[in-house]
Amino acid sequence: MASEPAVELDGVTRRYGETTAVSALSLSVREGEFFTLVGPSGCGKTTTLRLLAGFETPTTGTVRFGGQSVAGVPPESRDVGVVFQSYALFPHMTVGENVAYGLNFADPPGGVGRDKRVRDLLELVDLGGMADRDPDTLSGGQQQRVAIARALAPGPEVLLLDEPMSALDAKLRERLRVQVRELQQELGITTVYVTHDQEEALAISDRVAVMRDGTPEQVGSPREIYRRPATPFVADFIGDNNVLSGTVTDLRETAAGRVADVAIGEERLAVGLDGRTAARGDELTFCVRPERLAVGDGENALSATVTSAEFLGETTRVHLDWHGRQLRLRTRSPPTGTATVAFEPADAHVVTIR
C-alpha cells in the first residue's frame, strides 16, 4: 500500500475579500520528495506555502501532514522549517547564534548538544568554521545557506522554501540550487519549493506543479512537464516553445504513426498524434520546441522571415515571422533574411484537441 502523502492540500481555497489567491487546490507531496510550485506572479504560490506553514488558514478545504489535518495547529507546532526570499538573518547575532536561534523552541534532535548541532548544520550547508562570523560579512548565497541551516535546526519533517534564491545573481543562484538539491537528497527531507523561474523548477525538482490563477494546470516530473505540456499555458510558460493552433482537415497513417493534417491559414502542417484521438474539424493546439525546428526543407516546411536573433553561446535563438505568427528557432547556424524551417510530425506535441 502506498504511504500517506507527507503533505496534502485537499480542495483548499483562500480568499482575501474579492481576490481568490488559491482556488480549490488539491496537491499531494510524497515523503522525501522535492516538490516545486512554479507560475507567474500572483498565481498563488506564496499563499499556498503560507497555508502549509500555518501563517494562513484556508477559507475552505483541508491541509494535512502525514494524513492528519493541521487545522488550528500554529506554525511552530507544525514540524516545518521555512526559508523566505529575504535571508532575514539577525544582524546583531553571529552566524552560529542565528542557527542556534532555530533551536529556540526545540531540543536538538538526536540528543546532541546545541553547539554540536550548530556545528553539524553549518558543516551540512558547507559553512563549517563560519560560526563566529557576522552575517553581513557573508555573500548572499552564504547568508541564504545560514537561513536554511536555521530552518533545519530543529529537525523538521518538511522544508518550505519561498523563492530563496531570487535575491541572488544568476551564477550564485545556479550554484546554490545545486547545493540545495544535494542537501535535500542527503537529508531525504520532504521539500516544497516556490519559484517563478521555470528553469530553476525543472532543474531542481522531483515533481513540479505549474500554477495559474490559484490552481495547478499540470503536475508532473520536469521531463513530463517539458515534453508533454497538458495545456497551452504550460506549453508556453515552461521553456521556449512554439505553440500553434489549427483545424484538423485529415487523418493519415504514416510509417512514423498516425498523423493529423492541420490547417493554419492557407498552410497545412502534419502533426504526430502520439496515441491521441482526433477527428476532422477538431481544433488542435500543438507545440514544437525551437530546438526541434531545423533550417532546410522537410515535411513541414515553413517559409518565414527572420526578425531578430539572440546569440546564446552554443546556439542562437532566431525569431521568425511566419504569416504574422512569431516562431522561435534554436540553431548553431542562424539563417538571415528569409528562411525555410521544417519539423518532423513526431516532434510536434499535441497539447489540446477540441
Ligand code: ATP
Ligand atoms: P509572486 O510570485 O508575485 O510572489 P504568488 O504566486 O506568490 O506571486 P501570492 O502572493 O500567493 O502569489 O498572491 C496570490 C493573489 O492573492 C494575488 O492576487 C495577491 O495580490 C493576493 N493576495 C495575497 N496575499 C494577500 C493578502 N494578505 N491580502 C490581499 N490579497 C492577497
